[in-house]
Amino acid sequence: MKKIVLLLTLCLALTALAACGSKTEKDTAESTAKTEKEAKPNLVQLDTKVAKGEPVATIETSEGTVKIKLFPKEAPKAVENFITHAKEGYYDGVLFHRVIDNFMIQSGDPKGDGTGGESIWGKPFKNEISNNLYHFRGALAMANAGADTNGSQFYIVQNSFLADTDIQNQNVSYADNVVEAYKKLKGVPSLDGSYTVFGQTIEGLDIVDKIAETKTATGDRPEKDITIKTIKITE
Structure with missing residues (x-):
């Protein structure tokens, strides 16, 4: 028992x-x-709808209009800087001084040669790298001369060709949804982590392409002047 x-x-x-x-x-x-x-990552760039209160920049250029949705929650300083400059007319008449087909178009320098421009605070501000924002085609990002040297210059990613190896060769382990987004949208993943992305083109990528495909001279400057007429902000 x-x-x-x-x-x-x-x-x-x-x-x-x-x-x-x-x-x-x-x-x-x-x-x-x-x-x-x-x-x-919460890839906010994939949502092209604009909710009430979300800021949008309408960039009127000599070649046409580009609309960009801004992300203040992810990059507050970059967005504040851009919106303030835009409202004050800082970018009016400024050239796209550097354009490279299948890469990006760059502007925001009042001097028009890539050596000028400053932030609304009168000094450079730090990078704002978000795990939710990437250099997909159409991304708006701050140009700089090195880490934490952001001023007024910005660029729009234009690259429409991206091989799978271009994604795999990055020294970063991307989440699956980021890889899939890059495969679908294309872009320039090699810029991730070094520059602040703070917006995404929602209308006018054909205009971005048109500007990028312009014939250029020394220093990737367009042979004919391509300018920003004005930038309107809606919030």
Whole structure:
């Protein structure tokens, strides 16, 4: 009888242990899935709809109009700087002084040669690198001369060709949704992590292409002047 009781106790103990083991494995799997979900970037650039209160920049150029949705939550200083400059007319009449087909178009320098411009604070401001923003085609980003040297110059990513190897060769482990977005939208992943992305083109990519495809002279400057007429901000 004692042997039967002992055997029964042992069986119950093993069953409980197995149940605990099963529960632990399930909890671990759920925890891992939750962590992966939390780590997955929220790619706000993919949402082209404009909600009430979201700022949009309408850039009227000599070649046509480009509309860009801005992301103040992700890059507050870059957006504040850009919006303030735009409202004050800082960019009016400024050239696209550097354009490279299948790369980007650059502007924002009142001197028109890439050596000028300053922030609204009168001094450079730091980069704002967000895990939710990337250099997809159509991205608006701050140009700089090195880390944390942002002023007034900006560029719009234009590249429409991107091989899978161009994504894989980056010294970064991209989340799956970022890789898929790059495959779909194209862009320049090599710029990620070094420059502040703060907007995404929602209308006028054909105008961006038109500007990028312009014939250039020394220093990638367009042979004919391409200018920003004005930038209107709606919020």
